[in-house]
Amino acid sequence: MNSTDTIKAIALKTISIESKAITNLTNYIDDDFVKSVTTIHQSKGRLVVTGIGKSAIIAQKIVATMNSTGTPSIFLHASEAIHGDLGMIQPDDVVICISKSGNSPEIKVLVPIIQRFGNTLIAMTGNRTSFLAKGANYILDTTVETEACPLNLAPTSSTTAQLVMGDAVAVCLMELNNFKSEDFAKYHPGGALGKKLLLRVSDMIENSLKPMVTPQTPVKQAIFEISEKRLGVTAVVENEKVIGIITDGDIRRMLNERDSFVELTAKDIMTKNPKTIQTSTMVVEALNILEDFSITQLVVLDGEEYKGILHLHDILKEGIV
Template sequence: MKNFKEIAKNVINIEQQAIAELLQYIDDNFEKACHIMYQCQGRVIVIGMGKSGHIGGKIAATLAKTGTPAFFVHPGEASHGDLGMITKDDVVLTISNSGETGEVLAIIPVIKRIGAKLISMTGNTSSTLAKLADTHVCIKITTEACPLGLAPTSSTTATLVMGDAMAVALLNARGFTADDFALSHPGGSLGKRLLLRLSDIMHQGERLPVISENALIKEALVEMSLKGLGMTAIVNAKNQLVGLFTDGDLRRILDLQIDIHQDKITTVMTKSPTVAQADMLAAQALNIMEDKKINGLIIVDEHHSPIGAMNMHDLLRSGVL
């Protein structure tokens, strides 16, 4: 019986080596290709046939979601009308391991006539496609993981990694941020994690648990029970936050000689608690809560007055957690 695990490990080793070999091709040609795409006034059009086309589609998607507008065009469809999608302001990124793919070469004269910049990614620096391009990025690999040397394996992996290298280099050059990323990912949990702010989910107004610093512990317990957040903010006469009392604090004082009917909340509250601002991303608040090992946050304004409160349950309901 075949040793599937050993075969699989050998495939991974071969493909890891192919990726390592790419480092030598991060050269002046790679940098020129990135500059051309960075300065592009239109779109990056990715073109490839067969397996190179599948990889090209992924590269186009990665470019588009990281700040470089891009889309994929099939070379066969391009020859039958889709070349009309390409303008002189665009950059065309052609992918072909051999550099001699007929369907791709057939449309190069038209791309040249349009005036679009041409970047090629091939495994053959002497290929026709490499020579026709404004700059050529080499993706040559030594060995395919396929033992027959027929199925694109290491070569497609190397192409995808080189595309990722371009996309991330451009992302960094553009100063692309999480907020920019969120604009193209508004749906699902990813969009919620990136777009949702505390102002969207915090409890405010009458739902905000807050008591005076002159209040007794029993009054804090009543406020916590009414508002149901497991905590209450404590404020001074100027409505500025001076402390916080939580369910955890309550458990910690049970063994102390505390009279909840007589003692003030200031004797047991947490002073200078961690706070947040209303425009903070919910995902950022989650990081703070996990780092501080706390279950809730009070949201304050520029005067340090409480304007909202939220806890882990709010993050869970909103889909952030």
């Protein structure tokens, strides 16, 4: 077996071991799991997730997922907890403590303190007979047969199982809280994801240029308007209503078909019934329209009032795609 085959074989074995560990979690979705989710859902406080070592890293990820999906959560490092950070735990909080063995020294100090506080303690552990499991109100069982590590030492399968169990709890809470995309957007206002969920057409054209001519405008002047506003298009407006548009493409077709355009007006070369969109529409919907009709701009209306032009390039600049 050459080095390439060896590397591939090791990678495939790792994936196989961890996949089996995840699949085995289905055996542990029991009454304690249901009670854990229900307790968190009904809690008037926050979810505090704690752990040490690699489990602490998993705890931080679970907290991040919970916060972004509507369950207020905080991370508490187990070793810092017993050195002054226990004040983070408030009376109505629910605590999830993550530990594969459930018997680390920090856990043995932390568990009795949480019990004295009176908070509900949920153990996420791979050892149901551990100190942590025995001291908890409920157990989220993340037992794995073996680590993917060839020495069966480095947390690999066990941390993967913890991560997936945390996701299972988070998704259950999302469903119970009827968490929707609009709610998700409130917690993700930045970046491409936030813009997809929040940005409306009105936000895009608020300070944009507004190319406009009348049906009687000479073509030469219409060309100047298109050039000056640099959007590759101008709307043709009559009685405050858009009746057509002139695009760069319309200009090119006119030049190919005619030797002279001195006598022509905007009405003679405009495209009637252009694609329009309302200011209240989400930008991502506007993008879908542009893609569906293979066009690069939309006339923006507020009711029937002309508000401007939304160009594909502007959407791309926002990083939505």
